[in-house]
Amino acid sequence: MSKRISAFILSSLLSVCLLFAQEGTAKQAIKNEADKLNQPAFFQGMAISLEIGAPLAHLLGTDAMTSEAGLRLNFKNKYFPIAELGHSKYDTTNEDTQIHFKTNAPYFRLGMDINMLKNKLQENRLLAGFRVGYSTYKFNIDGPNMTDPIWGNTGPLSYENISGKRLWLEIVFGLESAIFKHFHMGFSIRYKHKLHEKTPSEANPYYIPGFGHTDNGFRATYNLYFDLTRKIKGKK
Amino acid sequence: MKYLRKIVICFLSILAIAGCDGVDCPLNNIVYSTWSFYGNGSIVTIPDTVYVYAKVKGVDTLLINKLYNASSMNLPLSYYQPADTFTLEIHQYADSESYEIYSDQIIINKDNLSHFNSPECGVWHEHNVTGVINTTTMIDSIQVIRKKIDTDEQENFRIHFK
Numbered sequence: 001m002s003k004r005i006s007a008f009i010l011s012s013l014l015s016v017c018l019l020f021a022q023e024g025t026a027k028q029a030i031k032n033e034a035d036k037l038n039q040p041a042f043f044q045g046m047a048i049s050l051e052i053g054a055p056l057a058h059l060l061g062t063d064a065m066t067s068e069a070g071l072r073l074n075f076k077n078k079y080f081p082i083a084e085l086g087h088s089k090y091d092t093t094n095e096d097t098q099i100h101f102k103t104n105a106p107y108f109r110l111g112m113d114i115n116m117l118k119n120k121l122q123e124n125r126l127l128a129g130f131r132v133g134y135s136t137y138k139f140n141i142d143g144p145n146m147t148d149p150i151w152g153n154t155g156p157l158s159y160e161n162i163s164g165k166r167l168w169l170e171i172v173f174g175l176e177s178a179i180f181k182h183f184h185m186g187f188s189i190r191y192k193h194k195l196h197e198k199t200p201s202e203a204n205p206y207y208i209p210g211f212g213h214t215d216n217g218f219r220a221t222y223n224l225y226f227d228l229t230r231k232i233k234g235k236k
Numbered sequence: 237m238k239y240l241r242k243i244v245i246c247f248l249s250i251l252a253i254a255g256c257d258g259v260d261c262p263l264n265n266i267v268y269s270t271w272s273f274y275g276n277g278s279i280v281t282i283p284d285t286v287y288v289y290a291k292v293k294g295v296d297t298l299l300i301n302k303l304y305n306a307s308s309m310n311l312p313l314s315y316y317q318p319a320d321t322f323t324l325e326i327h328q329y330a331d332s333e334s335y336e337i338y339s340d341q342i343i344i345n346k347d348n349l350s351h352f353n354s355p356e357c358g359v360w361h362e363h364n365v366t367g368v369i370n371t372t373t374m375i376d377s378i379q380v381i382r383k384k385i386d387t388d389e390q391e392n393f394r395i396h397f398k
Contacts, residue, residue, distance in 0.1 A: 094356050099358060143359075148315040151293075153317065155350070202349060202350065203351065206355065
């Protein structure tokens with residue numbers, strides 16, 4: 001008799017436990033489904049970017065003229081792999097020394113930005129990322145003849161088609177905001193650091209396309225982004 | 237985050253103004269060779285007056301005038317000549333009015349390399365010493381410490397006096 005009672009109690013307890021488990025599983029399934037609908041889809045689309053900071057600075061008087069565009073992918077509104085391709089021309093003559101420097105070359109960068117904001121469903125982004133850039137270039141230098149002040153000998157100042165290469169890393173921080181549907185604007189501050197270079201011994205490349213002046217340091221960019229395709233939420 | 241849009245738009249104007257950058261020229265872009273004076277294996281101070289002349293188009297041109305109580309000196313080198321000739325002259329005073337003159341010639345053979353830095357800073361001329369020849373009136377030998385002569389102002393030569 002006691003054995004039957006124990007079996008009954010045990011089976012009853014087991015049934016109750018199973019009932020709770022099934023209810024918990026059902027609730028979790030509903031929650032998971034709701035979360036999926038509130039998460040960005042895995043592939044959110046792609047965008048074309050145009051850098052306008054450098055052309056604007058050139059209009060205001062700087063010597064560098066740079067055109068740069070990029071293609072950016074969007075994964076979950078969090079990961080943004082990007083490829084940037086540009087061309088830079090630099091042509092300057094110093095008023096005091098009358099030395100003329102000129103270079104003209106393409107460059108490219110590959111990298112990724114990560115959206116640091118918690119709410120990935122909104123259109124604004126706080127970005128942190130990196131780029132690896134590379135440029136191979138040639139430059140020319142010419143100027144007045146140089147005269148030795150003591151010995152009096154004179155020699156030409158002329159370097160033609162001096163070639164060099166540079167590989168560099170950029171650490172990127174930026175803000176991006178949606179202005180209209182499918183159109184964003186954003187700026188970034190980048191710290192650029194030389195990784196590897198090949199330069200001639202007789203002349204420093206005063207300006208390197210894509211990198212800027214030769215020292216490691218900071219630069220800023222201003223980009224326009226045009227979404228080619230766009231999703232925000234998940235399954236619908 | 238509506239203010240974020242304003243921040244992004246405002247930065248455009250800041251960026252345009254901040255487009256300027258510049259290059260700092262090194263404080264010293266004149267290249268000098270650095271010479272130390274040695275006697276009996278250790279650095280010495282010459283109590284007498286030192287003069288140095290360079291042979292410029294066959295004529296002695298004064299480079300260093302009345303260097304007194306010196307243990308070292310700096311000499312410029314020519315931009316383009318493959319060899320420079322210097323005369324090192326020491327006036328040894330017996331009393332306040334009379335002195336004896338001792339002199340030696342030094343010939344520096346070198347390769348010359350002009351180095352462009354920037355349009356603002358211009359060009360400086362570096363050298364690589366390939367050989368040193370000297371007479372031996374008062375100089376025992378000249379030791380080449382650093383063949384490269386550039387803007388770093390490091391010791392290049394040691395003159396060992398007898």
